[in-house]
Amino acid sequence: MLKDITIGQYLPGHSFLHSLDPRTKIIAVLIYMISLFVVNNFFGLGFMLLLSFVVVLTSQIPVKFFFRGIKAIIFIVSLTVILQMFMTPGEIMWQFGIFKITKEGIHQAIFMGTRLILLVSVTSILTLTTTPISLTDGIEHLLKPFQRFGVPAHELAMMMTIALRFIPTLIEETEKIMKAQAARGADFESGNLVQRAKAMIPLLVPLFLNAVKRADELAMAMEARCYHGGENRTRLKALQYTKRDYVAAVLCIGMVAGAFTSRFI
Amino acid sequence: MSLEVKHVTYIYQKGSPAENHALQDICLKIDEGEFLGIVGHTGSGKSTLIQHLNGLLKPSEGEILVDGVDINQKESRAKLKELRMQVGLVFQYPEYQLFEETVENDIAFGPRSLGLSEQEIKERVQHTMELLNLDYENFRNKSPFELSGGEKRKVAIAGVLAMQPKYLILDEPTAGLDPRGRQEFLELIAMLHRQGMTIVMVSHSMDDIARYAQKMIVMEHGQIKLSGTPQEVFSHPVELEQIGVGVPTLTKLLLRLKERGFHVRTDLFNVNEVKKEILTALSERKGDTTC
Numbered sequence A: 001m002l003k004d005i006t007i008g009q010y011l012p013g014h015s016f017l018h019s020l021d022p023r024t025k026i027i028a029v030l031i032y033m034i035s036l037f038v039v040n041n042f043f044g045l046g047f048m049l050l051l052s053f054v055v056v057l058t059s060q061i062p063v064k065f066f067f068r069g070i071k072a073i074i075f076i077v078s079l080t081v082i083l084q085m086f087m088t089p090g091e092i093m094w095q096f097g098i099f100k101i102t103k104e105g106i107h108q109a110i111f112m113g114t115r116l117i118l119l120v121s122v123t124s125i126l127t128l129t130t131t132p133i134s135l136t137d138g139i140e141h142l143l144k145p146f147q148r149f150g151v152p153a154h155e156l157a158m159m160m161t162i163a164l165r166f167i168p169t170l171i172e173e174t175e176k177i178m179k180a181q182a183a184r185g186a187d188f189e190s191g192n193l194v195q196r197a198k199a200m201i202p203l204l205v206p207l208f209l210n211a212v213k214r215a216d217e218l219a220m221a222m223e224a225r226c227y228h229g230g231e232n233r234t235r236l237k238a239l240q241y242t243k244r245d246y247v248a249a250v251l252c253i254g255m256v257a258g259a260f261t262s263r264f265i
Numbered sequence B: 001m002s003l004e005v006k007h008v009t010y011i012y013q014k015g016s017p018a019e020n021h022a023l024q025d026i027c028l029k030i031d032e033g034e035f036l037g038i039v040g041h042t043g044s045g046k047s048t049l050i051q052h053l054n055g056l057l058k059p060s061e062g063e064i065l066v067d068g069v070d071i072n073q074k075e076s077r078a079k080l081k082e083l084r085m086q087v088g089l090v091f092q093y094p095e096y097q098l099f100e101e102t103v104e105n106d107i108a109f110g111p112r113s114l115g116l117s118e119q120e121i122k123e124r125v126q127h128t129m130e131l132l133n134l135d136y137e138n139f140r141n142k143s144p145f146e147l148s149g150g151e152k153r154k155v156a157i158a159g160v161l162a163m164q165p166k167y168l169i170l171d172e173p174t175a176g177l178d179p180r181g182r183q184e185f186l187e188l189i190a191m192l193h194r195q196g197m198t199i200v201m202v203s204h205s206m207d208d209i210a211r212y213a214q215k216m217i218v219m220e221h222g223q224i225k226l227s228g229t230p231q232e233v234f235s236h237p238v239e240l241e242q243i244g245v246g247v248p249t250l251t252k253l254l255l256r257l258k259e260r261g262f263h264v265r266t267d268l269f270n271v272n273e274v275k276k277e278i279l280t281a282l283s284e285r286k287g288d289t290t291c
């Protein structure tokens, strides 16, 4: 059941998107996000929606993965939509006691809902088509210019890599410990809130202890191999922009231009 | 009274691209009082199989009967706790499940979740600890995390034994122990078996299985490849070699001697019996100088 978590999941493939440089993809996603908030009318929103369809099709990733991602945020989306609908002041369309729906509210609700869904879908395309390792590589490179302002780019990237690396391990271990305690009569599923919180102790204590122990061992192993941070470190696979990345850059410029133009329609 | 596995198939991550048929049409019957050994290569499905026996995993197909009752029926699922009291399962490296502040509380976790009285719990903890050669007064208030590896494992196993299960299932109970610790544990398991407990033990050591188990199964790719008494199973050394589990050291020795033309039986697993057999065979060949 814990295996259903799809955050940061990567699906191997050979699409155009898979072969792009991670830096290109990260920047493109950022530009897409900005464009999402630049557009302010239905032409613009339709344009962004269309773009996301094209990107999803290009990625060759089964559509069900996006639906799963959307299902995970359905609660947040509904909450946003409802709040926007009732809380935005403006021309009243429908009223019942203190509850009123305004024309502006509906407009806002549609916008925010769509934006959220598109945000999540496009971000998941990034993680679905990029291995965690190259993703952190890309982030490290993009943060490099900020190093002179004290941003520890390499360390941040290394921490992310390690964290991503250990998510599956921790999930696996959680399942194992849950089973082992269930074999001793532990019950994680029934009871009231307090009882359930208490039932987590036999799970959390061993989990944390093992995590700390593992972190210790990892640190030791890294030190034994003379790891000492990013200084003068070279890479086995250096990142390299290719022709595809320039194509993608041109398309991104087109996207921004489209988003701005749509404001004047 | 028995544990019965009927045509059980189990698929991990069913429906996803990573679908994995960990068990395929397994049939198995473990009678009360028996000692069953399970061997097989890593990844052959041993751990998956035993997790079915106390309802931790639900078969994708087939059924599990404990004392004749299908444990995955609706009414039985509601009584899972009682089932887990009857079928005690000790996982591999069980010391990673310790979590309480004191040894006594950790062992009491199982009995307590069964809702027994404090008096009864205390008696059970004390009894179990003594069974495992853990001095009650000395260990009860210690933190489980300050114990040695072998002691930790004892405490973890005590946590299951304190539920007084009828069937005890152990997943590689001696993995990672030193030779003396292994021996001590095996003797303990043998003693529990003599006292009437049904034992199912997963092991990588053919020597241990040959010595203690009454019946055994050999698994490969989620299927049972060979089954029967150790005598029967270990009379197929070629197949066992192919499956990658091999035969006990003593069997290997006897087989080699036989290859060299000695007249020895190859179905003995006891050091003394083997010694006698070899001496007899040697005296038969006295005067022969080929060796």
Ligand SMILES: Nc1ncnc2c1ncn2[C@@H]1O[C@H](COP(=O)(O)OP(=O)(O)O)[C@@H](O)[C@H]1O
Binding pocket: B012, B013, B020, B022, B040, B041, B042, B043, B044, B045, B046, B047, B048, B049
């Ligand atoms: N939690 C799990 N999720 C997915 N696959 C698993 C899981 N546990 C085991 N497997 C797979 O099932 C197969 C059998 O594993 P297991 O029963 O652990 O074998 P064994 O105990 O004999 O080493 C292996 O291929 C293993 O990779």
Ligand SMILES: [Mg+2]
Binding pocket: B046, B047, B048, B092, B171
């Ligand atoms: Mg195993």
